[in-house]
Amino acid sequence: MSSSSTTTTTTRLLMLKASDGVTFEVEEAVATKLGAINNMVEEEGSEDLICLPNVNGKFLGMVLEWCKKHANNNTNSDKGNDEVNKWWDKEFVMDLDQNTLYHLLMAADYLSGTELVDLLTEKVASMIRGKKVEEIRETFKIKSDFLPGQEEEIRKKNSWAFE
Amino acid sequence: MEATLQTRAKSTKSAIRSCYQSRTAEINGDLRAAAETNRYLQLPEEVLEDILLRLPAETLKNCKRVCKSLFDLINNPSFVNKHLLRVTTENRKPCSSSSRTLFLKWIRQELSMDDIFDGYDVYHLHGNDLSKLVLSMVTICEEDDTNGNRDDDRLSCVVEEVRLPPIPESELPYFPTYIKASSHSNGIIHMADPENEGTSVLLNPILGEFKLLIRPEDLPDDYYSKFTGDDLTLHGLAGWGFGYDPKAKVYKCVKIYVDECSKFPVALVYTLGRYDSSRMIKIDIGGHRCSFQSNGVYCKGAYHWLNAGGQMILSFDMSEEKFYRTRLPKDLYAKVKKLQVWKESLIIFYGLECSWFSSIFEMWVMVGNIGGVEGSTYWTKHLTIGPLVCIFYPLIFWKDDELLLEGQDGRIVSYNLDTKRLRTLPLPGAVYPGHTSAYLYLKSLVSL
Numbered sequence: 001m002s003s004s005s006t007t008t009t010t011t012r013l014l015m016l017k018a019s020d021g022v023t024f025e026v027e028e029a030v031a032t033k034l035g036a037i038n039n040m041v042e043e044e045g046s047e048d049l050i051c052l053p054n055v056n057g058k059f060l061g062m063v064l065e066w067c068k069k070h071a072n073n074n075t076n077s078d079k080g081n082d083e084v085n086k087w088w089d090k091e092f093v094m095d096l097d098q099n100t101l102y103h104l105l106m107a108a109d110y111l112s113g114t115e116l117v118d119l120l121t122e123k124v125a126s127m128i129r130g131k132k133v134e135e136i137r138e139t140f141k142i143k144s145d146f147l148p149g150q151e152e153e154i155r156k157k158n159s160w161a162f163e
Numbered sequence: 164m165e166a167t168l169q170t171r172a173k174s175t176k177s178a179i180r181s182c183y184q185s186r187t188a189e190i191n192g193d194l195r196a197a198a199e200t201n202r203y204l205q206l207p208e209e210v211l212e213d214i215l216l217r218l219p220a221e222t223l224k225n226c227k228r229v230c231k232s233l234f235d236l237i238n239n240p241s242f243v244n245k246h247l248l249r250v251t252t253e254n255r256k257p258c259s260s261s262s263r264t265l266f267l268k269w270i271r272q273e274l275s276m277d278d279i280f281d282g283y284d285v286y287h288l289h290g291n292d293l294s295k296l297v298l299s300m301v302t303i304c305e306e307d308d309t310n311g312n313r314d315d316d317r318l319s320c321v322v323e324e325v326r327l328p329p330i331p332e333s334e335l336p337y338f339p340t341y342i343k344a345s346s347h348s349n350g351i352i353h354m355a356d357p358e359n360e361g362t363s364v365l366l367n368p369i370l371g372e373f374k375l376l377i378r379p380e381d382l383p384d385d386y387y388s389k390f391t392g393d394d395l396t397l398h399g400l401a402g403w404g405f406g407y408d409p410k411a412k413v414y415k416c417v418k419i420y421v422d423e424c425s426k427f428p429v430a431l432v433y434t435l436g437r438y439d440s441s442r443m444i445k446i447d448i449g450g451h452r453c454s455f456q457s458n459g460v461y462c463k464g465a466y467h468w469l470n471a472g473g474q475m476i477l478s479f480d481m482s483e484e485k486f487y488r489t490r491l492p493k494d495l496y497a498k499v500k501k502l503q504v505w506k507e508s509l510i511i512f513y514g515l516e517c518s519w520f521s522s523i524f525e526m527w528v529m530v531g532n533i534g535g536v537e538g539s540t541y542w543t544k545h546l547t548i549g550p551l552v553c554i555f556y557p558l559i560f561w562k563d564d565e566l567l568l569e570g571q572d573g574r575i576v577s578y579n580l581d582t583k584r585l586r587t588l589p590l591p592g593a594v595y596p597g598h599t600s601a602y603l604y605l606k607s608l609v610s611l
Contacts, residue, residue, distance in 0.1 A: 102202055109210050121210060124203075125217035133228045140203045145231050154228055158371030160328045 022057030035112030350607030353405035404466030410482035523549035555596035
């Protein structure tokens with residue numbers, strides 16, 4: 001039983017259907033890098049078509065692209081792989097704008113792609129690091145909901161040390 | 164006529180259409196903008212928290228001003244603790260690529276070389292002058308320097324001066340005029356004044372928060388004699404300490420008071436919280452004279468002081484609120500020494516020689532637990548540092564193999580135990596040797 005399942009996992013193809021009807025055919029070994037899909041495969045087993053009503057095709061495609069790279073690199077047990085993965089991760093997040101980043105992050109979180117979530121949260125953090133209040137608001141389109149004067153009060157109270 | 168009417172009608176129509184189109188575009192734009200507004204705040208809480216935990220305290224201080232929900236999230240004690248844990252782990256990594264931050268309290272030297280050679284007394288000259296006190300935050304940015312840095316004799320770092328907080332007029336009379344002891348715990352700097360009954364200043368310079376710990380109001384003037392039950396008068400303060408109680412998860416400040424013969428010390432322990440509380444504890448020092456080096460160290464949940472005679476270490480367990488004594492090796496009694504921490508163990512530096520031309524120090528490490536069975540702790544000599552030229556005394560280890568030293572010439576240098584390389588810390592000015600305190604600083608969100 002167990003030996004037959006291992007032989008199938010290497011070749012088995014899964015169909016993933018995004019919210020907008022776009023479908024992706026992926027190897028099980030690639031798709032199971034996502035915790036949510038891994039669970040579904042383990043629980044339901046026989047089902048080959050998996051519907052993902054919370055993820056748009058565009059972003060599902062990107063998530064799967066990431067999975068594919070990592071799955072491919074991990075099959076060769078070479079030590080240089082970590083470096084390759086790191087380099088590839090860097091490329092992957094380099095030019096993401098905050099809109100794409102948001103949707104990817106939501107998709108990765110929904111699909112329990114822990115490693116990918118880590119990569120994306122670090123990217124978001126790098127976009128905040130060292131920024132001033134207004135810059136953070138602008139980058140992430142956040143509206144201040146402080147009452148007039150409230151923010152100034154916080155600023156004034158705690159600004160003696162360096163400013 | 165008709166034509167003009169028609170064209171007018173047409174133009175009106177197209178005007179309406181274009182107006183309608185632009186309005187629709189505007190509405191769509193608005194909707195899109197509205198959908199994008201505050202979207203990041205709606206990320207699952209653990210994802211949002213994961214992002215914020217990756218940020219340094221300085222940036223989080225700015226994030227707090229972005230909007231209310233971020234303010235609440237970052238101010239939440241559970242978040243503060245998670246962030247602290249993250250920063251602590253990061254700082255403990257032996258070969259972490261991230262930068263280290265030091266907090267330095269020093270006195271600016273403004274003496275001529277003649278004064279220095281002739282011998283001087285800093286306390287007489289500047290002891291009471293807060294304007295000579297400098298607080299510096301030094302961030303050492305070391306790249307991987309296995310190949311050896313080009314600029315061999317200087318540490319690459321960013322030095323920022325930390326100003327003292329503006330003191331509300333009502334608290335001005337209590338503010339220290341002179342700062343003698345200091346300590347650091349999780350981003351909070353504690354500084355104390357031997358006058359004013361030992362008022363303490365607590366600072367979190369990153370958050371820009373400060374607080375004065377004044378003698379509790381409900382303490383009567385004759386509290387010392389009442390408490391000790393003897394006809395003794397309070398003479399002064401013998402020691403201060405500040406640290407974290409890992410069990411109760413609170414910060415505590417302890418002050419040791421003594422009588423004229425320094426034989427009957429008592430401790431006043433403050434527990435910081437929404438409402439600060441305090442209590443007094445008697446200390447049994449086994450007939451020794453209670454006279455400590457004012458700066459102690461915090462290690463493994465306890466605060467430790469070396470007594471001036473150098474025979475013992477007095478330790479205060481922050482959680483148990485108990486005092487312990489640990490004896491030192493007899494043959495090392497009389498030597499000049501300093502208590503420090505290395506790899507989470509207590510260490511002592513013994514100065515075998517301390518002169519302009521040659522300084523040699525032995526480093527001894529304590530093995531065993533404070534408060535353990537009598538005789539279960541012992542000291543072992545770890546290594547000898549030197550002879551070094553122009554070195555005054557060791558300050559702290561800022562890495563397992565990098566020791567900060569005060570120079571006789573007013574420089575602060577870092578000494579590598581393996582390569583024996585000395586590198587200067589570029590401070591804005593010269594320090595008075597013997598009056599510098601240095602801490603491996605943690606940039607935390609711990610609020611006062």
